Amino acid sequence: MFRIRIRPRTAVAATAAALAALSLSACDGSSSDARSPGQAVAEGATARPGDNGTGTGTGTGNDSGTDSAPSAGKNSALAKSPAAGKAPGKGSGSSDAxxxxxxxxxxxxxxxxxxxxxxxxxxxxxxxxxxxxxxALRFDGDQSATQVNQDSKPQAVATLAPGRSAYAGVLLSSAAGGEHGRTARKLTVYFAPRSGSGSTGAPVTLSLPTGTYKDDNASVTYWQDSAADALQF
Incomplete structure (x- = not known):
């Protein structure tokens, strides 16, 4: 007579679970080192070098132009990005600006x-x-850069070959007058990089003509190819 052995249900269930686990592992093909498409792009991205730099300014003034940059004011040349208003950082000075x-x-x-x-x-x-x-202009110890005349934006960037010049007109006060008028003695000039973010390279500090009076209505134009264009605003 043959004897029929019946497995306990618990053993059958355990065997089925083990087989299912092996099947899923073979079909998945994933590993702990797998990355999502978003992670691959983020880790493969290359940061663009900054445009900021430091140095000693040269000009007709008495100071070397090493003061920190002014904060960004309304319509100022520095108010174009989150980096605006920060002092120039260290750099190689190899910018084309x-x-x-x-x-x-x-x-x-x-x-x-x-x-x-x-x-x-x-x-x-x-x-x-x-x-x-x-x-970006700072008169004496002003904390905000002088506002920019947006109507003066040229059709193209002024490119200076060696020995060539560019010009910016500076309105000191409007005919109607403005608040906080005073006599200024020095002017610090900061230069914008190609991105327009903050400032780049060395600033220049200049002595202003005697009796230069300015108020809160002061403004500056974009760089122009000619003095006539710079002074028409």
């Missing part, structure tokens, strides 16, 4: 239009540089 490292700067009083100054930069280097956006 015109800065105090490769230009000389002069500020002059003009007879017309009234209440205007003309800021002129000249490329003293051996290769071309670009005068991006508008200069």
């Amino acid at each position: 015109c800065t105090g490292d490769n230009v000389t700067a002069v500020i002059t009083k003009v007879p017309r239009p009234i209440n205007h100054l003309l800021l002129t930069i000249t490329n003293k280097g051996s290769r071309a540089c670009n005068a991006y956006f508008a200069p």
